[in-house]
Amino acid sequence: NAGVMQNPRHLVRRRGQEARLRCSPMKGHSHVYWYRQLPEEGLKFMVYLQKENIIDESGMPKERFSAEFPKEGPSILRIQQVVRGDSAAYFCASSGISGGSYNEQFFGPGTRLTVL
């Protein structure tokens, strides 16, 4: 059973370009979460999605960032017009269907974005 997959693992962009980060959840998981880790910091929640729905985007910057989890295919985190401050590791996690008890979030290996 493959784990959470993220690609690319490393992404280099110049200021003003767009970055697209992909996340394929574990088989059978319908919940996806995106977190950002700035250098020397802990992870910060960005957005929580289920298939075709954004459930909680309280951690997303108001501009330039968007996320989707279509019915088919991976979840995409999109950053438009990147700036140097967007350089970070972006982690995706997935979990199974909630049954009233906690469902562990399984993390992918992350995408390390570098903005030149």
Added chain:
Amino acid sequence: AQSVTQLDSHVSVSEGTPVLLRCNYSSSYSPSLFWYVQHPNKGLQLLLKYTSAATLVKGINGFEAEFKKSETSFHLTKPSAHMSDAAEYFCVVGRDTDKLIFGTGTRLQVFP
């Protein structure tokens, strides 16, 4: 509102000696608490979790943590450190399938 505070940014121990990584939490309701480990340039791995069952939680690789409500603490311990334990450790609070709130991390160094 929920939050976690990791009291030490760095901890250094000698191989074979005990490990203690400290974490205090704040939560307005019964929390779920976790410890994750992150090895360099790798993803995160769940070490253990507390979800209102037994207060002493045993995890992988010999780690355990004790939930102490009176002290609002959830410290991570291991009786004997191994070189392979060197990593970043995160104390995390969360609830059901909601967002996780991470502490700032404790970097564990293990010397031979």
